[in-house]
Amino acid sequence: MNKDIIAKKEAAVDEAAEILKNAKSVIIVDYLGLTVAEVTEMRAELRQSEASMQVIKNSILKRAAEKAGFDGLEDKFLGPTAIVYSNEDPVAPAKIADKYANEVEAMEIKGGMIEGKVSELADIQALAKLPSRDGLLSMLVSVLQAPVRNVAYAVKAVADSKDEPAA
Template sequence: MSEANIAKKQEIASAVAKRMEEAGSILVVDYLGLTVAEVTDLRKQLREAGIEMSVIKNTILRRAAKEAGVEGLDESFAGPSAVVFGGEDVVAPAKILVDFAKNAEALEIKAGVIEGRATSLEEIDAIAKLPSREGLLSMLLSVLQAPIRNTALAVKAVAEAKDEAGEAA
């Protein structure tokens, strides 16, 4: 192999390593057996959520994972693999892939790293069942607003009771 080829592959591996470092979650899937229409639909769903899916050679993925310090994926870099790079919302990629795999049995999630930690397939399934980041924030906001809302209702009830008592006198 020429030095130019080696340098080019190292450059690609460095770019992939940078994407791995920036990703909130990385999932490796086997897409063999999916039709072109299914892959297109999957890519569209991921793109709409701001998630990137790439097909990259396994040797480059191994080199990039080592460079990025990502552990737990080496065994999954065998055979046809696609890598899904998630952003801030670490739940979204797992949710989309698990939901898609229910209808397209050929899609198989091989491995994942979420927030820098290797994740088992059971954990990925559990994460996929969690509400989205927006849903969790909405629940938190509702819980935080409840005491204020209850206090306001109590003050309003006391004020109305005093008004009624004042009108009756």
């Protein structure tokens, strides 16, 4: 084999390994049968969530997973494969991939990796059902405000009861 070709393949493996190492989550999907419009729409939605989708050859993904130290993904790299990933939000790729897998019959989630741990379809679907990061933060703020709000209501009730004339 030509040295230039080998060098290009090694560079592709290194690049894919970096993606796997740096990603908060990687969802492996079978995209065969998606129309160009569906893929374009999905990529646009991923970009809005600071996530990406790439089609990479299975042989390169297998070597990249091995190089990055992720065992257990090899059996997922069969047939037409794309990876959906994000370096920022671990939930966004799972949500979007699950949404399209439910809406478009042609797309199937094979498995993936969440926070550096190899995950199966059930784990990814559970992650997809979680509220977004902003939703979780607003829930947390609401829970933290509840005791203060309850104390304020109690103080107001006491103040109101003292203002009422005695009967």
